[in-house]
Amino acid sequence: MNALTGTLDPLTIDPTADSDEPPVVRLNAVTKRFGVTAALDGVSLSIRRGEILGLIGRSGAGKSTLIRCLNGLERPDSGEVEVDGRSIVGLGERELQPLRRRIGMIFQHFNLLSAKTVADNIALPLKIEGQKRAARVARVAELLDLVGLADKGGAYPAQLSGGQKQRVGIARALAARPALLLSDEATSALDPETTDSILSLLKDINRALDLTILLITHEMGAVRAIADRVAVLDDGRIVEQGPVWRVFATPRAATTRSLLRAFQPSLPAALVARLVPGRGRRTVLKVVVVGDQAREPLLAELALAVGARASLLHGGVDTVQGRAVGALFLELDGRNETSFAAALEFLRQRASEVEALGHVVDDD
Ligand SMILES: Nc1ncnc2c1ncn2[C@@H]1O[C@H](COP(=O)(O)OP(=O)(O)OP(=O)(O)O)[C@@H](O)[C@H]1O
Ligand SMILES: [Mg+2]
Known part of the structure; x- marks a missing residue:
């Protein structure tokens, strides 16, 4: 059994299954076509309350289409979409309005109104909701404080830096106290x-408000920094x-491996250049260790248990989500062959992943 995942297929695990609370987002077998293109092809995905889900995938994978299905801007051809416990697929435009207020959204280019002050931009959703001026002013002050712009209420967007504009975008998105924040490439610019x-x-807002966030990004570092879970879309499917x-320690799907390449520890190029396939006197293995595995004296134990002496060519241990990953x-x-097989078996017991990369031909 794989110690990391149990015997379950990671694609079929429903992370919200053991919770009494309904997930904030639930997509079940959602398909959306544009002509012959299936932008979404049987997507099932849940996000539980307070969770940050990173959604990654190549350009054209269907990420924005998924977001548009969540806020009712696109209608799926088939499947179910639930937001905050409500099915939205059959809703008309008028019924969608209150639901859209439960969803905040932030964008790559901020989408602020340049003729309005920061305070008026943030107050906009509250105005649409019909809130009285005094209530709006109080809420805007709270929000400005939350995003660290207490002194910028009277400024215009053109007077702000990109980071400050996005803070305004975040404040506006949170104004109506949404259940869900959708972020489509919000840090790409x-x-x-x-x-x-x-x-x-x-992350601070997520913790302070228990806010659920769907983080769509091309920046894998953003996912690694703040997401709890990650889902990978490829050609409209969750792979x-x-x-x-x-996922960062042991990416499985080819797309994930490719997207996370820069985050995968790798051999120095000079060694890779000398690697040839198969086994030989100097066989090179990649061994991934996670959590407690990373603290074990693996090489000493390998020598003791099976008498195999391995030398460390390269490697290191990092921390992801507070876990050691090496x-x-x-x-x-x-x-x-026999002692090599025994060593491999020992390592497979003690590590999350063991891969034989090939062998290095001796110089002499
Ligand atoms: N309104 C539309 N009409 C026709 N095709 C569309 C439409 N919207 C999206 N598509 C197609 O659906 C697929 C998914 O597009 P989508 O915008 O969801 O991808 P994405 O993952 O957000 O890409 P990116 O990372 O570039 O933003 C693409 O093939 C795209 O061309
Ligand atoms: Mg997109």
């Missing part, structure tokens, strides 16, 4: 430092989903 500050603001630490590149004598 920002520099790395500003991105970090917006991500930590989102993988799981806790961020698990990859070790080992060199092991692969000439004797």
Whole structure:
């Protein structure tokens, strides 16, 4: 049994199954076609209250279409969409209005009204809701404080930096106390430092308000920084989903591996260049260790248990979601089939993933 996932197929695990509370978002077998293109092809996905779900996928994978199905801007051809416990597929435009107020949204280009002050931009959803002026003013002051812009209420968007504009976007999105925040590439137009500050603001708000967030991004670092779970869309299908630490440590689907390539520990290029397929005297293994596994004296135990001496070529341990996640590149004598198999079996018991990468041909 795989110690990380049990015997369950990660694609069929419903993370909300053991909770009494209905998920904030539930998609069941949602399909949406544009002509011959299936933008969404049987997508099932749940997000529980207070969770940040990162949704990743290549351009054209269907991420924005999924968001548009959630706020009722697109109607799925088939399948169910529930937001905050309500099915929205059959709703008319008028019935969708109150539901849309339960959903806040932030965008790459902020979408602020340039002729209105920061305070008026933030107050807009409250005005639409019909709130009295005094209540609006009080709520806007609260929101400005929350996003760290207490002194900017009277400024116009053009007078703000990109990061400040996105803070206004976040304040506006939260004004009507939504159950769900949708973020479509909200940090893509920002520099790395500003991105970090917006991500930590989102995480703080998530914690403080128990706000559910769907984070769509091309920046894998953003998912790694703040998401709890990640789902991977490819050609309209969810090809993988799981806790961020698990998916980053041991991505399974080819698309995930490719998207997370920059985050995968790898051998130095000079060694890769000398690798040839198969086993040999200097066989190279990649061993992924997670959590407590990363604290074990693995090489010493390997030597004790099966008498195999492996040397460490390269590797390190990182922290994802507070969990140790490491990859070790080992060199092991692969000439004797029986002892090599025993060593491999030992490592498979002690690690999350073991992969034989090939062997290095001796220089001499
Ligand atoms: N209104 C539309 N009419 C026709 N085709 C559409 C429409 N909206 C989306 N599509 C198609 O559906 C597929 C998914 O598009 P979508 O915008 O959801 O992708 P995405 O994952 O958000 O991409 P990106 O990362 O570039 O934003 C694409 O093939 C796209 O061309
Ligand atoms: Mg998109």
